[in-house]
Amino acid sequence: MARISDPAILIPKARDGDRRSLARLITLIEEGGEAGTAILAGVFGSSGEAWTTGLTGAPGAGKSTLTDRLIGNMRETGSEVAVVAVDPSSPFSGGAILGDRVRMQDHIDDSGVYVRSMASRGHLGGISVATPRVVALLDGIGFPEVVIETVGVGQAEVEIAGNADTTLVVVNPGWGDSVQAAKAGLLEIGDIFVVNKADRAGVNETVRDLTQMLDLGGERSWKPPILPTVAATGDGIPELWAAINEHRHHLVASGKLAGMRSKRLVAEMEASLLGGLRRQVRASIPEAEWADVTDRVVGREVDPWTAAARLLRSLGVASE
């Protein structure tokens, strides 16, 4: 059977809860191209309502178990939940899909929960481009809750998780972890800091270190709370869920939510524009010519600025 690629057929089926149609839509978006744009345009009118929650932190910090717990809280009100698990380091979709099944043990039979892994299998030009589009789709399809969980703390993952409405940074007790969090740029993006596995030694020190490091950042209108949890037992999860809701209330009451969402829309447009221009360059310059030009630049036969100006002229673009 030929695969259906028509958004007009796939979108209504996905809205009715057909997960295979939803998965197909996501794949089409990951592949880029006109089909992806048509899908996004098709659901845009009903998007803008989902709450997005990002979780980031080092591998092994317990993000999946925390996500599992938070899904439980979200499901209490009947909200459907979509989880996007971002793993730029995994080139194999097979591994990522296996990961999905293992990941969300508690909700594997819950039809109100949809889990999708994003590995670097997409053709669109990186997970940083594909993830916000997939989130926009899940939003537009009608998920009121979208959780974005990253596998590690690479630059792309931090950027993706940091773009959620509420970003949770997950660390573990111990000196090294809070410093690693600082090194990875997590202090800037966290709305809530979670010291998970808080049944281990060193929780107070980690809370103190994080407090001191955050204080160095100066006053902000939202002071990120630092919450100890034991996701495995559920300890601290009610407090975490309360903090998430408090942060959401803060975003609405302060008017920040509207500003953040407008900014994200313009950023999406600019990313799409720049992507189009890059594709033009790639499509217009044959691989062999590109290799030849870089060889000559590296060999110092031609300077980089003259080489760029020639390439631009060959593309019909005026050089500087």
Added chain:
Amino acid sequence: MARISDPAILIPKARDGDRRSLARLITLIEEGGEAGTAILAGVFGSSGEAWTTGLTGAPGAGKSTLTDRLIGNMRETGSEVAVVAVDPSSPFSGGAILGDRVRMQDHIDDSGVYVRSMASRGHLGGISVATPRVVALLDGIGFPEVVIETVGVGQAEVEIAGNADTTLVVVNPGWGDSVQAAKAGLLEIGDIFVVNKADRAGVNETVRDLTQMLDLGGERSWKPPILPTVAATGDGIPELWAAINEHRHHLVASGKLAGMRSKRLVAEMEASLLGGLRRQVRASIPEAEWADVTDRVVGREVDPWTAAARLLRSLGVASE
């Protein structure tokens, strides 16, 4: 008198030591355009010989005093030294120029030392674009030593200093400073860590903290030394100068220098290409149209991907 803008006149004069011609060349490069490209192309053949040393660290860490000391070491062998002081936060060239005079007290009458501030006065599209070009000019004009000193630790400054052959990260004694360095991404870029003002309390703790944080980064072929200095008195400067020379030897012996320089040339070409494309977009889309499109995207009248596709089509570029 009309200002001379002809590279064929300015370049030989600058090579002969005429600082006004050199300053004019730098301004032309900062302004971008064909004159800048012609200058860079004109000196490229004699470039690729300079050693570049980057200094970065928080304001007040003592980078200028350290630079002053290192100029002394460089001048001992008779090498001419150019210092590029990068201050993206200062929009006023007047302030930056005054800064130059105050900055390098010890060498103000030394004609073998040239100091230039780079503020955000350039028209080229940011100090991140202009600085490597100015460094390439100073290299091509014949300075064997180019020091790149940043005023702070913003993202652009860290990137610029980190692109030097040898990057010094300057911190002061005290807990907060090493954590700030980590937060700013300085641990990744430092080839040598300098704990300046080491006559203050807390030096050992800072050295220990930095050691531990660097150890978290895993094994690397170059283990960055952590050196206490008191730039104001000269304490520790001979050791620092020895470490710089050891690092240079390491770069040559390991073959890394050639690789780094090739990579930088290709990065320059790509930056120049992308700059050209961005300019095409800016030039092709009238300001009013851009404002109108973003307004409609923010107002959710049109989705960002469709808006980008329309803009691309209006530029004659195929959309995704």
